Amino acid sequence: MAYSNNVFINCPFDQDYFPLLRPLLFTAIYCGLNPKISQTTDSDNVRVEEIKKLIYDSKYSIHDLSRIEPKSQTDLPRFNMPFELGIDVGCKTFSSRKDKRYLVLEEKPYRYKEVLSDISGQDIKAHESKPINVVKAMRDWIKGLKADKKIDNYQIIWETYNEFYYDYETELRKDNMNPDNIWEIPFSELIEIIKT
């Protein structure tokens, strides 16, 4: 799919975030966008090159900064998400991709002002770690960018997602797979399944 429908997803790809990632991917696809995510497991150099390409090839981006804090006192802060947001801002600023648009998601309203005040003035929405809020934030942002496109309200999308997820859980369990396990099926397959 072309640049104009691609949406780069910058978020943690871990078990804790999976309940938010699923509706995020679902809403993007429901609203006609094509999610692009990095699944590279090679060297760090290859990974950053892939991320730069995905960002350059995506008109839209979602940057979720809600999980940048250390998970425990012995963990370190997670810089990947703000780093990739920085690459995106740089891409828009210094390349020909001046029409790029990005949404920054946060857990709590205005926390970004304490940790990343440079992004003030951008599209920033708080989801409070609630999947329904992710759907609403995504849908309303996309509708704002594509005002002339008919897009169902967030309630319809959320309810359709619930139905989808019931089928998804049921079918995975038939194959003795755990739908809660983020690595049970590749993201590329999850995206293809949502598209059905």
Place this chain on the structure above:
Amino acid sequence: MTASGAKLKMRMAKAAKSRSNRVHVISRINGWVVKKEGNKKASTRVIPTKEEAVLEAQNMVENGKASAVIVHRKDGKVGG
């Protein structure tokens, strides 16, 4: 896509097109709704509590308007 992924995709497509008579109890920001599977919009007004919504869904089954109740959690998953 792997062969198992392709099969799963086919089964999901079939499930999405099937017209069961189930109803789903689904959260909203301000409460809960009951939605008949396949319908675009919820079948009920917003109901304040999950328990009341489940009762309403069960009434639909008892009255022959639905075949089964699927209760979702606030994260969209089923059960709990």
